[in-house]
Amino acid sequence: xxxxTNTVETSGAMPVAPGVSHPVGRRREDRIIGSTPALKxxxxxxxxxxxxxxxxxxAGPFGSGKNLFARAIHAWSGRASxxxxxxxxxxxxxxxxxxxxxxxxxGVHSLLPADYEGVLARAAGGTAVLAQLDxxxxxxxxxxxxxxxxxxxxxxGETTRTPLRARVVVMVETDANELLRDLPHHTIVLPPLAxxxxxxxxxxxxxxxxxxxxxxxxxxxxxxxxxxSLLAEPWPGNVTELRERIRLALKIAGSDPISPEILxxxxxxxxxxxxxxxxxxxxxxxxxxxxxxxxxxISRAARLAKKDRKDFYDVIRRTGIDPTQFRS
Numbered sequence: 001x002x003x004x005t006n007t008v009e010t011s012g013a014m015p016v017a018p019g020v021s022h023p024v025g026r027r028r029e030d031r032i033i034g035s036t037p038a039l040k041x042x043x044x045x046x047x048x049x050x051x052x053x054x055x056x057x058x059a060g061p062f063g064s065g066k067n068l069f070a071r072a073i074h075a076w077s078g079r080a081s082x083x084x085x086x087x088x089x090x091x092x093x094x095x096x097x098x099x100x101x102x103x104x105x106x107g108v109h110s111l112l113p114a115d116y117e118g119v120l121a122r123a124a125g126g127t128a129v130l131a132q133l134d135x136x137x138x139x140x141x142x143x144x145x146x147x148x149x150x151x152x153x154x155x156x157g158e159t160t161r162t163p164l165r166a167r168v169v170v171m172v173e174t175d176a177n178e179l180l181r182d183l184p185h186h187t188i189v190l191p192p193l194a195x196x197x198x199x200x201x202x203x204x205x206x207x208x209x210x211x212x213x214x215x216x217x218x219x220x221x222x223x224x225x226x227x228x229s230l231l232a233e234p235w236p237g238n239v240t241e242l243r244e245r246i247r248l249a250l251k252i253a254g255s256d257p258i259s260p261e262i263l264x265x266x267x268x269x270x271x272x273x274x275x276x277x278x279x280x281x282x283x284x285x286x287x288x289x290x291x292x293x294x295x296x297x298i299s300r301a302a303r304l305a306k307k308d309r310k311d312f313y314d315v316i317r318r319t320g321i322d323p324t325q326f327r328s
Contacts, residue, residue: 032068033206034199038191042069049186050076055148055168057179060190063240066131066171069188074127079167082126085119090135097140098156101130102147105157120153123166133170133179144168148183193235193242200230203239207246208258215250220257225285229260232288232321260285284319291316296327 032043049056050073058066067086074084092100099109103118119128130136136144147153148168152161170179193200204222212219222230235241248266249258264281290301302312316323 031206032065032072033203034196035202036191036196036198039196039199042188042190043072045186045188046072047076049073049188052186053167054185055170055180055183056186056188058169058171058188058190059173061173061192061238063238064190064192065239066190067129069190070127070129070169070171073169074167077127077167079126083123084127084129085123085166086129086131087119088131090132094137097137098143101140101144102153103155103162105155108157116155118155120147120164120166120168121162125165126167127169128166129169129171131171132173134172134174145180145183148180193238197231200233200235200242201227203242204230204246207243208250211247211250217250217255219250220253220255222258223260225260225289226258226263228288228292229263229281229285232284234320280319283315284321287316287319287321291321291323291326294326296323296325298323 032039046069056070056073058069060066070086071084074080087100089097096109096112098104099112099116099118101118101120103121104116106115107113119130122128130144133141143153147164150161151164153164154161172179193203201222208219208221230242237244245263245266246258249262252265253259253262260281286305287301290304291298294300294304298313298316299309302309305312307315
């Protein structure tokens, strides 16, 4: 990425055993769950980053766990007892970007006349996490890069420089190649859940037990059909979407096993999917189950479904399922 001589190589970190969870905090939900190679690589990068004081870029799609990895780097570092401060750059008015990062002297902003301490000062001795850094206005970004390089910064309206005593961790959803390109740093890339399907059931079980413990109920687990449904889902919202679906499903099921129908109902805050969504979800589960039983043989699956082969193939295309994945 950018100038590769300035990107820190990460290796020789904590070994990861299959199916393990890595504690980030004291709460049960503060754990990184999974054993896929891509996630193992990200965990190794995070543990290596935690041992240094260098800034860190965490890149990944929405819901992939960037916040959890930021907390992990803080918790696994020598700064764990210090403050952990988070701001989202896209939620701030552009005129206040520098104020929120560096702070300002009294009177600099007429509508906010008081003296103000920015996130870099509030996080002194700990970690400052800047989400959506790619939304930062160019002047503020240039000032941030300079602060990291020189290890100090002035507040707005002042010439005196304040020592930078916070580690900077930035989170972005898009390509991070241009960020911090001229500074030594670590880069961690998180995969979407669709690329770590082996972790779906472990994550679902983790969330189910965590939410059940909070609710004071004994979870009934997932039916075999539900496990198939969980694996068949594309999860465009990644781990965040899976977590929310399990939370809503538990509210509906209570101590009963979670069925595919309950999982389907747990689609949003209203708990009621559209008829089209319900039909598509049923088709996906039905076709997936038939193809698995027939080991990807479309003709045999069509006969079992009592449908013409061409019509059945149209259903397969509509669901987006690849029959070859069931062939052995």
